[in-house]
Amino acid sequence: MGKTIIVTGGAGFIGSNFVFHMLDGHPDDRIICLDKLTYAGNLSTLCSVMDRPNFRFVKADICDRNAVNGLFEEEHPDIVVNFAAESHVDRSIEDPGVFLRTNILGTQVMMDACRKYGIERYHQVSTDEVYGDLPLDRPDLFFTETTPIHTSSPYSASKASADLLVLAYHRTFGLPVSISRCSNNYGPYQFPEKLIPLMIINALHDKPLPVYGDGLNVRDWLYVEDHCEAIDRIIHDGRVGEVYNVGGHNEMANIDIVKLICHELGKPESLITHVADRKGHDLRYAIDPAKISRELGWLPKTKFSDGIKKTVAWYLNNRDWWETIISGEYQNYYEKMYGNRV
Ligand code: NAD
Numbered sequence: 272m273g274k275t276i277i278v279t280g281g282a283g284f285i286g287s288n289f290v291f292h293m294l295d296g297h298p299d300d301r302i303i304c305l306d307k308l309t310y311a312g313n314l315s316t317l318c319s320v321m322d323r324p325n326f327r328f329v330k331a332d333i334c335d336r337n338a339v340n341g342l343f344e345e346e347h348p349d350i351v352v353n354f355a356a357e358s359h360v361d362r363s364i365e366d367p368g369v370f371l372r373t374n375i376l377g378t379q380v381m382m383d384a385c386r387k388y389g390i391e392r393y394h395q396v397s398t399d400e401v402y403g404d405l406p407l408d409r410p411d412l413f414f415t416e417t418t419p420i421h422t423s424s425p426y427s428a429s430k431a432s433a434d435l436l437v438l439a440y441h442r443t444f445g446l447p448v449s450i451s452r453c454s455n456n457y458g459p460y461q462f463p464e465k466l467i468p469l470m471i472i473n474a475l476h477d478k479p480l481p482v483y484g485d486g487l488n489v490r491d492w493l494y495v496e497d498h499c500e501a502i503d504r505i506i507h508d509g510r511v512g513e514v515y516n517v518g519g520h521n522e523m524a525n526i527d528i529v530k531l532i533c534h535e536l537g538k539p540e541s542l543i544t545h546v547a548d549r550k551g552h553d554l555r556y557a558i559d560p561a562k563i564s565r566e567l568g569w570l571p572k573t574k575f576s577d578g579i580k581k582t583v584a585w586y587l588n589n590r591d592w593w594e595t596i597i598s599g600e601y602q603n604y605y606e607k608m609y610g611n612r613v
């Protein structure tokens with residue numbers, strides 16, 4: 272018999288890709304998307320699945336205990352996958368409060384409901400940012416699941432706090448949890464505040480491409496579908512109480528990503544503008560995915576050279592999706608973050 276799975280944050284970037292992945296790969300399961308529809312959540316992203324009989328969308332805040340408990344009473348979920356979060360580091364530097372509320376207290380509310388009503392698995396979608404950063408001159412170092420938590424931004428501190436709470440609920444209450452800590456994702460439906468879609472969209476408009484500092488900071492990029500497949504394997508076959516790092520050994524300096532986007536779009540590199548660095552900017556992320564490959568046989572399928580082409584093509588072919596976004600409140604966001612950033 273199919274499972275009932277609550278996917279929180281399923282109207283955002285990775286959550287929506289996960290909803291599609293599960294509906295395609297597990298047609299007997301019932302997928303309930305619970306999302307507050309913040310600035311980062313977009314119902315139009317889910318329009319292609321809205322009428323599926325085994326899909327339901329519920330607009331609610333994961334911090335709203337009554338709404339969350341009511342949904343558990345109605346749906347009796349077997350599995351919860353918690354993607355819902357404030358996810359942008361720069362916003363957390365401007366205004367940390369909402370990050371602590373959603374990312375920590377929201378996680379608590381979801382796990383309390385799991386304890387109250389019973390659950391087969393609670394899965395927390397976390398990030399490699401909980402490990403802090405690695406030096407640029409030590410390419411031999413990688414984050415493993417035993418690397419100490421050492422956070423830099425209010426965002427990463429809130430995600431690390433949630434991870435600790437998840438492990439505490441496992442140890443103290445026996446809640447059947449798992450955690451994945453993934454590197455930077457890219458692909459369709461990513462909100463254009465993040466590096467890759469922001470650069471694609473600015474380049475298409477011949478606008479400056481704002482690279483923070485010298486652009487030598489390194490991120491470890493993974494195509495979003497590979498992340499979804501990793502979570503699918505963890506919730507079905509991963510060990511309870513365990514953390515799994517997810518990443519594909521694809522480290523690249525920011526400046527090289529931006530140059531590649533210019534090349535893909537036939538735009539001049541002269542659009543690149545170095546602007547003031549991010550406060551507390553992490554130097555390098557690099558995941559060691561040995562545990563998930565060894566235990567669950569997971570390996571990334573999409574090479575970066577193919578994934579970035581697919582992503583650029585997606586933004587070229589889905590202008591309506593992002594034009595609606597950037598014509599609204601995004602303008603104020605952009606002016607506030609980049610207007611005086613020299
Ligand atoms: P996103 O910002 O694109 O989407 C977040 C979604 O959560 C949105 O749909 C938003 O409406 C919803 N949401 C926010 N607050 C909510 C609340 N209080 N109640 C209910 N819904 C709420 O984020 P993303 O990039 O898709 O990231 C999803 C998860 O994956 C996050 O937990 C993030 O920390 C983690 N993660 C992201 C990356 C990445 O590269 N983007 C990498 C590793 C881990």
Ligand code: DAU
Nearest residue numbers: 358359360398399400454455464465466481482483488525
């Ligand atoms: O590593 C996983 C994390 O990746 C996730 O947990 C976060 O939710 C996700 O937002 C992402 O965090 P980053 O801070 O790494 O991603 P972002 O796209 O904001 O920035 C990537 C790099 O690009 C970073 O070094 C900052 C730089 N950057 C970013 C923007 C938006 C620029 O140089 N210019 C920009 O305009």
